[in-house]
Amino acid sequence: MLTRLLALAAVAPGLVAYGKKAPGRAACTIEELFESSVSPATEIASSTDANFSSVVGPRWSAWEAPAWSGAIKPATEADLQKIVQISVENNIPFIATNGGHGPKQGQGSFTGININLGSFNTVSIDTANNLVTVGAGVKLWDVQTGLYNVGKEIQTGNSICPGAIGVTIGAGIGMMTGMYGLMIDTLKSVRMITAKGQLVKASATENKDLFWAIRGAGVNFGIVTEATYGIHDQTNEGNVTAVTFVYAAASNRTLWKTMQTFDGNQPAKLSFQTVIQFNRASNASQIVVQLWYFGPVSEAQPYIDTFAAAGPVVQSVTYLPQTDLYYQSETAGVCDRGHIISAHSLGFNQTVVSSYEAHFADMTAFYIANPSFAGISVFQYYSNKQTLKTPASETVFPWRDIQVWWLTQNQYSDASLGPQVDKFMIGQRTNLQTTSGFDTPHVYFNYAFGDEGAAAWYSAANLPRLRKLKSIWDPNFVFGNGAPLY
Numbered sequence: 001m002l003t004r005l006l007a008l009a010a011v012a013p014g015l016v017a018y019g020k021k022a023p024g025r026a027a028c029t030i031e032e033l034f035e036s037s038v039s040p041a042t043e044i045a046s047s048t049d050a051n052f053s054s055v056v057g058p059r060w061s062a063w064e065a066p067a068w069s070g071a072i073k074p075a076t077e078a079d080l081q082k083i084v085q086i087s088v089e090n091n092i093p094f095i096a097t098n099g100g101h102g103p104k105q106g107q108g109s110f111t112g113i114n115i116n117l118g119s120f121n122t123v124s125i126d127t128a129n130n131l132v133t134v135g136a137g138v139k140l141w142d143v144q145t146g147l148y149n150v151g152k153e154i155q156t157g158n159s160i161c162p163g164a165i166g167v168t169i170g171a172g173i174g175m176m177t178g179m180y181g182l183m184i185d186t187l188k189s190v191r192m193i194t195a196k197g198q199l200v201k202a203s204a205t206e207n208k209d210l211f212w213a214i215r216g217a218g219v220n221f222g223i224v225t226e227a228t229y230g231i232h233d234q235t236n237e238g239n240v241t242a243v244t245f246v247y248a249a250a251s252n253r254t255l256w257k258t259m260q261t262f263d264g265n266q267p268a269k270l271s272f273q274t275v276i277q278f279n280r281a282s283n284a285s286q287i288v289v290q291l292w293y294f295g296p297v298s299e300a301q302p303y304i305d306t307f308a309a310a311g312p313v314v315q316s317v318t319y320l321p322q323t324d325l326y327y328q329s330e331t332a333g334v335c336d337r338g339h340i341i342s343a344h345s346l347g348f349n350q351t352v353v354s355s356y357e358a359h360f361a362d363m364t365a366f367y368i369a370n371p372s373f374a375g376i377s378v379f380q381y382y383s384n385k386q387t388l389k390t391p392a393s394e395t396v397f398p399w400r401d402i403q404v405w406w407l408t409q410n411q412y413s414d415a416s417l418g419p420q421v422d423k424f425m426i427g428q429r430t431n432l433q434t435t436s437g438f439d440t441p442h443v444y445f446n447y448a449f450g451d452e453g454a455a456a457w458y459s460a461a462n463l464p465r466l467r468k469l470k471s472i473w474d475p476n477f478v479f480g481n482g483a484p485l486y
């Protein structure tokens with residue numbers, strides 16, 4: 001016990017000093033502080049315990065990994081309430097996580113405990129009323145497959161591994177955005193635990209202000225334990241046309257021009273993303289385009305022909321169930337954990353060919369100068385006509401005018417490359433901003449690096465209301481690590 005106590009103090013000096021569960025003691029272990037207040041099924045471990053790795057929430061990127069001093073995996077909502085209350089009373093910082101896909105700049109210096117939401121993993125589907133309710137530990141895959149199996153669907157992110165609620169509370173974009181809008185646009189209600197440890201509901205009729213704030217800035221207001229969404233009947237019996245093209249570097253300008261033809265008139269059922277990457281075998285950059293169409297190949301053919309005309313060196317047409325398509329994120333390694341990967345992002349409302357061309361040339365030069373850099377630069381194209389049907393005032397997420405979501409995933413094995421990568425990518429972000437079509441940066445928080453600031457994530461116009469709500473629901477900044485509102 002003494003060893004554990006000292007170890008805890010060494011990792012986080014004073015972390016649980018004067019814990020109320022151990023009166024008269026200068027410090028106590030995480031187990032001593034929480035164990036008697038939670039149900040036996042709740043798992044608790046300090047970072048030096050043998051079972052720590054099974055209690056702590058898994059993390060996707062090794063970039064900016066917090067130095068957890070301990071972890072708790074609550075079994076029930078009541079346990080979670082107690083954990084929040086005790087942590088706040090004892091001044092113990094915590095971050096609640098699920099999929100672990102949301103690293104932000106500065107989190108590497110966070111010291112405190114992890115609350116692993118993984119046990120809240122139920123998905124309840126009400127087909128009669130077209131509703132699905134998911135717990136805080138549910139991953140996108142659970143929702144995608146659960147609904148597919150009953151002939152329903154919902155707009156989600158494109159991968160299977162992120163946490164469903166974590167994606168939602170930023171906005172939630174993906175290949176069905178064109179058809180249904182953002183994940184927050186189909187969110188009906190949530191149950192959440194506040195900084196006081198209270199369990200509250202938020203919806204269009206209950207705690208309306210809070211419901212506005214958690215649809216975009218959800219990481220700042222509490223822990224959502226359960227979320228209920230509207231769902232849709234399956235499109236095209238759940239089948240998708242998915243086409244992969246690979247273009248050589250020399251075709252980049254032609255490809256950007258092709259993509260430009262979709263500005264402002266992208267069909268709802270058509271989504272695509274282009275991925276700039278470097279082929280170390282041929283020592284050249286290349287561009288992979290993934291096109292998705294929620295209909296038969298015959299309907300998608302005009303769009304396939306459009307991209308084929310840009311001269312790909314590889315073209316592969318498939319027709320498959322949407323769950324098989326989502327699962328490709330697993331087989332393609334997108335969900336692999338443990339690499340150092342940071343992200344930079346920006347939204348555009350137009351495709352400026354010269355700007356894309358310059359970015360492609362800069363990326364190529366950076367790849368060549370840095371042989372260990374294995375990052376990618378992605379342009380995601382989703383029609384935003386449906387997204388714009390929800391009034392801007394409905395949610396704190398403000399950027400319904402984004403048509404192109406630019407995202408880099410900066411992967412490198414040598415951590416010392418980090419500052420150079422960040423400098424380069426921040427430069428690219430500045431360059432691309434000038435032709436984004438927006439006067440101020442429009443940044444999707446869930447793709448953000450973390451340095452952009454609250455006005456870029458939530459708009460300057462929304463900040464007074466957002467900050468007022470923060471002062472009501474979380475005046476002592478218990479939540480929102482990595483997402484400062486000031």
Ligand SMILES: Cc1cc2nc3c(=O)[nH]c(=O)nc-3n(C[C@H](O)[C@H](O)[C@H](O)COP(=O)(O)OP(=O)(O)OC[C@H]3O[C@@H](n4cnc5c(N)ncnc54)[C@H](O)[C@@H]3O)c2cc1C
Binds near residue numbers: 095099335
């Ligand atoms: C491989 C990959 C693919 C992605 N694909 C998409 C995509 O297609 N579309 C898209 O929109 N986004 C996508 N994202 C971004 C994703 O939306 C964010 O990373 C999101 O934060 C992931 O949530 P998480 O639970 O996995 O992460 P975590 O790291 O567990 O959580 C991220 C943040 O959300 C908070 N949080 C998590 N759960 C809750 C909760 N229940 N209540 C309150 N706060 C909570 C955490 O405290 C933390 O601040 C992707 C990210 C990655 C790495």
